[in-house]
Amino acid sequence: MNILLVLIPVTLLVVIVAVWLFFWAVNHQQFDDLDSPSVLPLMDDPATGPAASTQEASADLAVPTGATPPATGDGADDRPA
Numbered sequence: 001m002n003i004l005l006v007l008i009p010v011t012l013l014v015v016i017v018a019v020w021l022f023f024w025a026v027n028h029q030q031f032d033d034l035d036s037p038s039v040l041p042l043m044d045d046p047a048t049g050p051a052a053s054t055q056e057a058s059a060d061l062a063v064p065t066g067a068t069p070p071a072t073g074d075g076a077d078d079r080p081a
Contacts, residue, residue: 025031
């Protein structure tokens with residue numbers, strides 16, 4: 001029965017903190033736009049211009065330094081020496 005002397009104040013403290021956090025979130029516009037954040041990962045990045053897309057395309061095709069080209073030929077030549 002003595003545990004109630006601890007649990008009731010702790011519960012009241014938790015409720016007061018939760019109410020304070022809720023009002024803090026409302027005052028900081030956390031609940032203004034509930035639809036856009038769920039769609040943002042599905043949207044494409046906006047294009048910044050033709051120069052940016054050309055640089056991105058050339059960067060994708062660049063061979064990293066120190067990389068060796070893949071071996072060509074039949075299966076016997078593809079084994080390391």
